[in-house]
Amino acid sequence: MASESRFSDVDSNGSEKNEDIEIIVNVGGVRQVLYGENLNRYPATRLAQLINCLSGGYDTIFSLCDDYDPGKREFYFDRDPDAFKCIIDIYYFGEIHMKKGICPICFKNEMEFWKVDLKFLDDCCKTHLSEKKEELEEIARRVQLILDDLGVDASENRWKRCQKYIWKLMEKPESSYSARVIAVLSFLFILISSVVMCLGTIPELQIVDSEGNHVEHPTLDNIETACIGWFTLEYVLRLISSPNKLYFVISFMNIIDVFAILPFYVSLILTHLGARMMELTNVQQAVQALRIMRIARIFKLARHSTGLQTLTYALKRSLKELGLLLMYLAVGIFVFSALGYTMEQSHPETLFKSIPQSFWWAIITMTTVGYGDIYPKTTLGKLNAATSFLCGVIAIALPIHPIINNFVRYYNKQRVLETAAKHELELMELYSGEGKIGGSKNELEDLMGEGKEHPSWSRQLKVSHSDTFIHLLSDEKHHRTRLQSCK
The missing domain is CATH 1.20.120.350 (Voltage-gated potassium channels. Chain C)
Known part of the structure; x- marks a missing residue:
C-alpha cells in the first residue's frame, strides 16, 4: 500500500519526516489523502497537527479526531464533507471560497473546528457570512424581547411593573x-x-x-x-x-x-x-x-405601518443610488438649460430670460412633467428639448431598479425574520421541560396574544437545552443549535 510505504520512511533520528508523511482522512464518508508538505504550510490547523499526533498516543489522537483505524492509519471525522472540500483549498490556494448552498454559519463552525482562521475566507464570502450573522442576531433579539415581555421580575417594585x-x-x-x-x-x-x-x-x-x-x-x-x-x-x-x-x-x-x-x-x-x-x-x-x-x-x-417603515429603510439603504440620480439630473439640468437659453435668444418672443430661469424648464422637462409655461420656439430649441426629455428618462430609470430591489429585499427579509422568531418560540416551548406536544402551539399563541404573565414558563424557555436553544440569548455553552447550524 502506498500510504504504508510512505509511513515507513524514517529520517536519521528514527522519526518520519513531516514533509514526506501522508495521512488519510475520512470526513463524513469521503476519504482523501493529504501530504505533510502541504499541511505544514499552516501548522496551527487541525490537519497539520495530525501529522505529529501519532507519537503522542491514543489520547492525543482522539483529541483531534472522532475515530482512528491504526491498521489503515485513517482518521475519521463526523463533519460536513462538502464544507471540508472547500476548507481543504487553503493548503493549495491560500484562500477559501464557500460553495453555493452551504449555510454560512455552518461553514464558519466548520472552519473553527478545523482551526482555520476566518481571515482566509474570501471577501465575497465574508459579506455573505456577515449578513447571515446579522439575521440570526435579529431573530435572537426578537425572541429575547418576547421572552422579556412574558416574564415578570419579582424583585421589581409596583411602579416598575406598572x-x-x-x-x-x-x-x-x-x-x-x-x-x-x-x-x-x-x-x-x-x-x-x-x-x-x-x-x-x-x-x-x-x-x-x-x-x-x-x-x-x-x-x-x-x-x-x-x-x-x-x-x-x-x-x-x-x-x-x-x-x-x-x-x-x-x-x-x-x-x-x-x-x-x-x-x-x-x-x-x-x-x-x-x-x-x-x-x-x-x-x-x-x-x-x-x-x-x-x-x-x-x-x-x-x-x-410596516410598509412605510420598509420604504424609509429602503431609501436609507439607497442613498448612494439617490445621490447618483440627483447628480445625473443636476448635470443634465445645467447643460440643457444653458443650451436652451443660448438657442432661444434668436427668437424675439423667447421665454428663456436667463439661465437660472431656464433651470425650471429643464427640471420639468427632464422629469417628464412639462407644464408648458415655458417652452422653446426655435427648431434648435425644440431639438434640445427632445434630447433633454430622452436623457431625463434614462437618468431617472437607471437608479430605480436598485432602489426597488432594496425595498423588496428588506420587506421579504422582515417577513422571514418575523416568521423565524415565532417558529423559534414555538420550538422552544415544544421541547421545554414542561411543554406538552399536544396543544403547545395554541398555548404559546395564547401567552403571546393575550399578554399573560407566566414566569415559570418563561424561565423554562430560557433554560431549555433543546436543539432550538438560541446561543445568543445566554452565555452558557450548549450543543450546536438549530440557529447555529441553520438547518
Missing part, C-alpha cells in the same frame, strides 16, 4: 388585546385629524367671524382638539413609561410626534396671549404658519 405594563400597552400592539385596540385607536385618530385638516380648508365648511375672516367650523375645531388631546396623552404615557427617556426624546419618530402636537398649543398661546404683545395681523400669520405644520402628523402613520 411602567413596563404601560410601555407594552402603548408600544407593542402584539402583546395583548388592549394594546391592539389602542394601536387601532391611535391609527384612527391620525386619519381623522388628517381628514379634518383637509376639510377645514373647504370654503363651504368655513364660517365668518366677527371681523369678517373665514375660520374653521367649530365642530371641526372641536374634533381637532379631541385628536390633539389623544396625541398628547399618548406621548406623555409613552414618555413616562419609556425605559430610556433620552433615547425616546431624540428618536426621529418621537420628534415627529412633537411637531404634530406642538403647533396646536403654540397657536393657542398666540391666539389668547400674542395679541397683547404684537399686532393682530402678525398673530394671525404666525397661527396660519403653525397650522400648516399639522401636516407632520401624517408621518405618525409610519409608527403603525
Whole structure:
C-alpha cells in the first residue's frame, strides 16, 4: 500500500519526516489523502497537527479526531464533507471560497473546528457570512424581547411593573388585546385629524367671524382638539413609561410626534396671549404658519405601518443610488438649460430670460412633467428639448431598479425574520421541560396574544437545552443549535 510505504520512511533520528508523511482522512464518508508538505504550510490547523499526533498516543489522537483505524492509519471525522472540500483549498490556494448552498454559519463552525482562521475566507464570502450573522442576531433579539415581555421580575417594585405594563400597552400592539385596540385607536385618530385638516380648508365648511375672516367650523375645531388631546396623552404615557427617556426624546419618530402636537398649543398661546404683545395681523400669520405644520402628523402613520417603515429603510439603504440620480439630473439640468437659453435668444418672443430661469424648464422637462409655461420656439430649441426629455428618462430609470430591489429585499427579509422568531418560540416551548406536544402551539399563541404573565414558563424557555436553544440569548455553552447550524 502506498500510504504504508510512505509511513515507513524514517529520517536519521528514527522519526518520519513531516514533509514526506501522508495521512488519510475520512470526513463524513469521503476519504482523501493529504501530504505533510502541504499541511505544514499552516501548522496551527487541525490537519497539520495530525501529522505529529501519532507519537503522542491514543489520547492525543482522539483529541483531534472522532475515530482512528491504526491498521489503515485513517482518521475519521463526523463533519460536513462538502464544507471540508472547500476548507481543504487553503493548503493549495491560500484562500477559501464557500460553495453555493452551504449555510454560512455552518461553514464558519466548520472552519473553527478545523482551526482555520476566518481571515482566509474570501471577501465575497465574508459579506455573505456577515449578513447571515446579522439575521440570526435579529431573530435572537426578537425572541429575547418576547421572552422579556412574558416574564415578570419579582424583585421589581409596583411602579416598575406598572411602567413596563404601560410601555407594552402603548408600544407593542402584539402583546395583548388592549394594546391592539389602542394601536387601532391611535391609527384612527391620525386619519381623522388628517381628514379634518383637509376639510377645514373647504370654503363651504368655513364660517365668518366677527371681523369678517373665514375660520374653521367649530365642530371641526372641536374634533381637532379631541385628536390633539389623544396625541398628547399618548406621548406623555409613552414618555413616562419609556425605559430610556433620552433615547425616546431624540428618536426621529418621537420628534415627529412633537411637531404634530406642538403647533396646536403654540397657536393657542398666540391666539389668547400674542395679541397683547404684537399686532393682530402678525398673530394671525404666525397661527396660519403653525397650522400648516399639522401636516407632520401624517408621518405618525409610519409608527403603525410596516410598509412605510420598509420604504424609509429602503431609501436609507439607497442613498448612494439617490445621490447618483440627483447628480445625473443636476448635470443634465445645467447643460440643457444653458443650451436652451443660448438657442432661444434668436427668437424675439423667447421665454428663456436667463439661465437660472431656464433651470425650471429643464427640471420639468427632464422629469417628464412639462407644464408648458415655458417652452422653446426655435427648431434648435425644440431639438434640445427632445434630447433633454430622452436623457431625463434614462437618468431617472437607471437608479430605480436598485432602489426597488432594496425595498423588496428588506420587506421579504422582515417577513422571514418575523416568521423565524415565532417558529423559534414555538420550538422552544415544544421541547421545554414542561411543554406538552399536544396543544403547545395554541398555548404559546395564547401567552403571546393575550399578554399573560407566566414566569415559570418563561424561565423554562430560557433554560431549555433543546436543539432550538438560541446561543445568543445566554452565555452558557450548549450543543450546536438549530440557529447555529441553520438547518
